[in-house]
Amino acid sequence: MIVIVSGVPRSGTSLAMQMLDAGGLPVLSDGLRAADTDNPRGYYEWERTKGLAQQPNIIAEAEGRAVKVISSLLLALPQGHDYRVILMLRPLDEVLASQTVMLRNRGTGGPPLAPAAMLAALQAHLAQVNAWLRGRLDLAVFRMSFHDLLADPPGQAERMTRFVGLPLDVEAMARQVDASLHHQRSRAVEDRA
Numbered sequence: 001m002i003v004i005v006s007g008v009p010r011s012g013t014s015l016a017m018q019m020l021d022a023g024g025l026p027v028l029s030d031g032l033r034a035a036d037t038d039n040p041r042g043y044y045e046w047e048r049t050k051g052l053a054q055q056p057n058i059i060a061e062a063e064g065r066a067v068k069v070i071s072s073l074l075l076a077l078p079q080g081h082d083y084r085v086i087l088m089l090r091p092l093d094e095v096l097a098s099q100t101v102m103l104r105n106r107g108t109g110g111p112p113l114a115p116a117a118m119l120a121a122l123q124a125h126l127a128q129v130n131a132w133l134r135g136r137l138d139l140a141v142f143r144m145s146f147h148d149l150l151a152d153p154p155g156q157a158e159r160m161t162r163f164v165g166l167p168l169d170v171e172a173m174a175r176q177v178d179a180s181l182h183h184q185r186s187r188a189v190e191d192r193a
Contacts, residue, residue, distance in 0.1 A: 002059060002081050003066035003164055004139075005044075006074055007088030008122055010095045012146040013068050016086055017044035018176045019157060020066045023168030028067040041176075044068055052076040071129050083139035084164055087129075090146035092122050153177035 003025065005016045018041055021027045033043040048058050049069050056078040059067070069077070077083065096118055133141050142163040149156045157173035 001064065001165075002062045002083050004062075004074070004077070004083055004085045005066055005068045005088070006071050006085055007090070008071050008092075008095055008126070011090040012088040012144075012149065013070075014041065014043050015146075015149070015176065016088055016144065016160070017066060017068050019160065019173040020164075020168070022176050023157070023161065023170065023173040025164065025166060025168055026065040028062045028065045049073060072125065074129055075132050077136075077139070079138055081138070083136075085133065085139050085141045086160065086163070087133070087141055087143050088146060089143055092119055092126075094146075095122065149177060150179050 003020065005013050005020070007013045017027055017029070021044070027044060028046045029044045030046050030048075032047050033045050046062075046067055048055075048061075049067065050073075052058065052069065052073045053076040056076050059069075059077060059081065063081070071087075074085070096115060133139070140163070142160065144156060144160065153174035153176075154170060157168075157170045160173065161168045161170055
């Protein structure tokens with residue numbers, strides 16, 4: 001089995017990886033991208049996943065582990081493995097705000113498109129990814145709401161553990177959730193707070 005943590009950038013994938021790691025599931029991460037102000041606990045990335053479209057069979061190196069795969073590269077996953085995909089979902093206005101801040105922090109300016117165009121592109125991308133996921137019978141998908149995770153870390157950690165089907169340490173997983181790191185909030189979330 002290969003546990004895939006996916007989503008658009010800034011949707012909570014690093015947090016999900018931290019949780020799985022703390023729970024006792026080995027993770028495939030090379031540590032090349034160091035922790036920074038945007039992700040103070042680290043990114044949990046494996047650089048080689050960027051070449052998944054050209055070399056899809058590298059995913060076999062993740063057997064028995066969790067690995068982060070950006071949503072656009074999910075479509076490159078080859079058949080022949082037992083995949084468990086945890087798809088992180090976060091309101092796209094928050095994703096865009098978080099991406100904008102991260103780009104500014106890196107000194108690379110803002111997004112290449114206007115916010116409305118970026119939002120439309122992300123919506124179209126997620127529609128494509130979800131259609132592809134529905135067509136793949138060789139993988140199971142758990143859609144995890146970033147906000148549900150912040151609101152109920154123990155409950156969501158338990159759901160994640162049941163989905164993966166392994167005896168993970170739910171309490172250790174829940175302790176990884178730090179709502180103070182949630183800086184970009186949508187208006188609907190602010191209104192509920």
